[in-house]
Amino acid sequence: MSMMASPSLAERYLAVRAQTMRLCQGLEAEDMQVQSMPDASPGKWHLAHTTWFFERFVLAGDSRYRIAEPDWHYLFNSYYQTVGPMHARPQRGLLSRPTLAHIHAWRARVDEAMATRLADAVDPAQAATVELGIQHEQQHQELFLTDILHAFWSNPLRPAYDAALSVQARPCAPLRYVPGREGLVEIGHAGDGFAFDNERPRHRTLLGPHALANRLVSQAEYAAFVQDGGYRKPPLWLSDGWAVVQREGWTRPLYWSEDLTAQFTLAGEVALLPDAPVSQLSFFEADAYARWAGARLPTEMEWEAGAQTLPVAGNLLEDRPRLPQSAVGEGLLQMYGDLWEWTASPYVGYPGFKPLPGSLGEYNGKFMNGQWVLRGGSCATPAAHIRATYRNFFPPHARWQFAGLRLARDI
Incomplete structure (x- = not known):
């Protein structure tokens, strides 16, 4: 038995994907390449890994979809041992190729395919996988920010992600x-x-x-x-x-x-x-x-x-x-x-x-x-x-x- 995917699922998918790209505003390609420590990942890798998730766990099961760059699945798998081997986490900053422009194009291609997929009948199991992918991308939005913060702190120039951010000057409530x-x-x-x-x-x-x-x-x-x-x-x-x-x-x-x-x-x-x-x-x-x-x-x-x-x-x-x-x-x-x-x-x-x-x-x-x-x-x-x-x-x-x-x- 199948059901039509609710418009909210498709809309939420596109909204979360767009939110990730808004967080990249003001950053240069060089910023997105840096891996400042083994526990952090380059911004470019976050964009690619979240895209890999939807291609691997949703689109790859559709006979109409063709994976254009299968080698990228090795590069952007994180820790799913049952899916296949993966590039070493501490070496993600060495991946100058594919370029940031290639990653952006891949995201756009996957988003187009996902929009088509979500317009079709989607069974409950696949809808749950899409929802998991949305939540997964939201997790990576926060990781993207924590990792770029560490990368900028590691730079002697100490650049700001957004110099307009501030804290409202007000006394905190007494500790009770x-x-x-x-x-x-x-x-x-x-x-x-x-x-x-x-x-x-x-x-x-x-x-x-x-x-x-x-x-x-x-x-x-x-x-x-x-x-x-x-x-x-x-x-x-x-x-x-x-x-x-x-x-x-x-x-x-x-x-x-x-x-x-x-x-x-x-x-x-x-x-x-x-x-x-x-x-x-x-x-x-x-x-x-x-x-x-x-x-x-x-x-x-x-x-x-x-x-x-x-x-x-x-x-x-x-x-x-x-x-x-x-x-x-x-x-x-x-x-x-x-x-x-x-x-x-x-x-x-x-x-x-x-x-x-x-x-x-x-x-x-x-x-x-x-x-x-x-x-x-x-x-x-x-x-x-x-x-x-x-x-x-x-x-x-x-x-x-x-x-x-x-x-x-x-x-």
Whole structure:
């Protein structure tokens, strides 16, 4: 049995693809070629990989479609071992060919074919794959921004992605703790609407008495930790975190100047903003600060229980990103947007978790090892992409993402 693809699916596909291209405005071909570290990818690669996803998992199954450049599938496969071999991730910056112009032409060709495909009858399974591809591209929109930020920071000229970006000058709300829900609560996705497989199944969990901070930790608060010698005190750090601090010579957040007066942002180098939230932290740094502050990080279950009744609204990605803003208001603030929030929860499957069937099952499940969960989205997360059940994850040493922290404590 088949069904006509809803116009909204085709419209959303084209809208998300156009949004990716808007994020490239103002960038040159040379900017799109740079790979500043092994964990990052060139902007050109992001454009190509998201295009590869639709060609490989949607169009390749249509006998009417011809793959013009099959060798590109080797170049732009990311980690799908069941699909075939792939180019080494740390060497993506060496791919001067195909050129950026070739990638743009490929995107246009795939978009035209997808528009034709979505105008035909599409069965539910293929519609679900298209939706997954849309969500996948939205993830890469944020990765595109985090990677270009790191590339520009790595350039001694420190160019700005968008010099017009700014933070509204306003004092942040005083730090307060808001009692959280306790007892048996349900978390995880259920019902209609898209969710990744790692958000399911919905299940019950037991929460003890606890409280969440009303907002994210500010730059001024984190600067006090640095000035108090936080990066020189082993008791504050997990063993692996302290090893990273020693090996990498960490003394402050990734993009802060040595004298703690300036930071590098998508707007270029700007003064530290005391009331804005501290960003680009690793899990190790967030955990160490929480210990120093006499608190802890929230579990992902505590976070989700607190976010369930709140509207999905905040400083999220629209046409262009904004810088993380200071928090104002009452109650739980910044639960969505501004910065991803590290939690105290390792990234593992929920009870009864089952990955997607086939190659798409490699999307999430195989990374449930040595990673930690972040919640809430950031200023670079598309608003249509985030929800209370969304589980982001990164290794604990990663700190080039738009990530900060919210404190929690037992009561």
